[in-house]
Amino acid sequence: MASISFGGLGNGLDFGQVVDQLVKIQRLPIDQLSQKKATAQSKLTDYALLGGKLLALQSAGDALRLPTAFDQSSTTVSDQTALTASASSTATPGSYQVRVTQLAQSHQITNKGATAVASPATDIVSGGAATFTFRVGTGTDQTVNLSAAATLEDLQTGINDLGAGVTASIVNAGSETTPAYRLILTATASGASNGVTIVADGTTLDFTNGGGTGGVDTLQAAQDAIAIVGDPTLNPVTLQRSSNTITDAIPGVSLSLLKTTGSSTVSVNVTRDNGAAKENIKKFAAAYTDIVKFVNERTTYDVATKKGALFFTEPTAKGFLSQLRQALSAPVSGLTTYSSVGEIGFKTERDGAITVDDAKLDSVLNTNYNAVKSLFINQTTVTGVAQRVNVAIDAIDDISTGSLTVRKNALTKQVSNLTVEIDRKEDALSAYEESLKRQYAALDGLLSRLKGQTTFLQSQQSQSSQGSR
Numbered sequence: 001m002a003s004i005s006f007g008g009l010g011n012g013l014d015f016g017q018v019v020d021q022l023v024k025i026q027r028l029p030i031d032q033l034s035q036k037k038a039t040a041q042s043k044l045t046d047y048a049l050l051g052g053k054l055l056a057l058q059s060a061g062d063a064l065r066l067p068t069a070f071d072q073s074s075t076t077v078s079d080q081t082a083l084t085a086s087a088s089s090t091a092t093p094g095s096y097q098v099r100v101t102q103l104a105q106s107h108q109i110t111n112k113g114a115t116a117v118a119s120p121a122t123d124i125v126s127g128g129a130a131t132f133t134f135r136v137g138t139g140t141d142q143t144v145n146l147s148a149a150a151t152l153e154d155l156q157t158g159i160n161d162l163g164a165g166v167t168a169s170i171v172n173a174g175s176e177t178t179p180a181y182r183l184i185l186t187a188t189a190s191g192a193s194n195g196v197t198i199v200a201d202g203t204t205l206d207f208t209n210g211g212g213t214g215g216v217d218t219l220q221a222a223q224d225a226i227a228i229v230g231d232p233t234l235n236p237v238t239l240q241r242s243s244n245t246i247t248d249a250i251p252g253v254s255l256s257l258l259k260t261t262g263s264s265t266v267s268v269n270v271t272r273d274n275g276a277a278k279e280n281i282k283k284f285a286a287a288y289t290d291i292v293k294f295v296n297e298r299t300t301y302d303v304a305t306k307k308g309a310l311f312f313t314e315p316t317a318k319g320f321l322s323q324l325r326q327a328l329s330a331p332v333s334g335l336t337t338y339s340s341v342g343e344i345g346f347k348t349e350r351d352g353a354i355t356v357d358d359a360k361l362d363s364v365l366n367t368n369y370n371a372v373k374s375l376f377i378n379q380t381t382v383t384g385v386a387q388r389v390n391v392a393i394d395a396i397d398d399i400s401t402g403s404l405t406v407r408k409n410a411l412t413k414q415v416s417n418l419t420v421e422i423d424r425k426e427d428a429l430s431a432y433e434e435s436l437k438r439q440y441a442a443l444d445g446l447l448s449r450l451k452g453q454t455t456f457l458q459s460q461q462s463q464s465s466q467g468s469r
Helices: 015-063 152-162 274-297 316-329 360-368 369-376 386-397 405-466
Strands: 073-075 085-087 094-102 108-111 129-136 142-147 167-172 181-187 196-203 216-219 225-229 237-241 243-251 253-257 266-272 347-348 354-358
Touching: 015 316, 015 386, 015 405, 073 085, 073 405, 085 266, 094 243, 094 253, 129 152, 152 167, 167 253, 181 196, 225 243, 225 253, 237 243, 253 266, 274 316, 274 354, 274 360, 274 369, 316 354, 316 386, 316 405, 360 369, 369 386, 386 405
Parallel strands: none
Antiparallel strands: 073 266, 085 253, 094 225, 094 266, 108 181, 108 216, 129 142, 129 196, 167 181, 225 237, 243 253, 347 354
């Protein structure tokens, strides 16, 4: 629509300012709705942030609520060039002696030097077509079909494309001036039971020695790892495994063998890692405190301005804290040594935040580790603190009935409704403004015409007066 302008000032009246002021007055309800929408959007954003903090607390609790997560073990190895060790939560603390007499190897073979070829692109099929068949251990036969013009590279690609437990590679066993390319076959799995057998070879490589000058050169034998666990002067246990990673030599400990040790033994010490448990407990307390401070900052009331913070009138946020506080601080029934977190060093400050007494926590972990563990973990007849907090957060954040979900949905709907209402009122205000502009434009035109007529009449009267003199 074309803009409407006013002569206004020529009449002593600025109708543009009149229209602006009238529109400004009519915009006040829209501004109020916009502020209400912004507040609802801010609440929605902060509830989303609060939801993230609740999940962070739940994640911290997951490191404590299950026995396998609560227990942490550490290992030390006297010679880490010979082997390394990592312990799971089920590891039994103790000292173990390990002797490595043999490392596991992957079987590796190649064709004889007499059947080497001058180039990877050399034709290795003498007839119309050929096949190359192999198997790994007691597995099924694997066959590569080759055309009459197949090259060494074609055979390599065909074997690798099968993905059948063997990797083929090409090496120049000769020199730059006199190349001699050979095909190396390596079993992808180590161990004596994973040897590579050539069943049939229709190529000039002649792995099966059909022509009398071929055959196989073994580059690396297929063999198992052998580790002896225990005092060699007593009755140690000998383990033979296909891999250099052994998970059943020491309960709950994984050994990675790196080299043989001859007649020497390597000491593997497994200890309970109280430091890891302590760290997880402190992370749990910190995640809880993070939520408390987040909500506290948004539920304050400024006496000077007489205004409350964003969540001041939000019972939902305050309800979260009440539920979490009960889950964390209430005594755990069925326990005797420690039945509340206050007994192991947790202290509730005036603002509801939790601080942890390091010395107290160290003491109870060192003297009554299992009792501290029982306070947090979920058991058949006892629901520990970490499990209670986990359940409370599940209820708060339930996808359909959780108080956080319900409140976020309500705010989302409110923002949507306010957006529609603001748009409707903006359209009405635009129409109102255009209507005012038309009315005042008409009035401005009328006044301009009246002013012109008045000026004309005054001019005629003046001329008449002069003529009568």
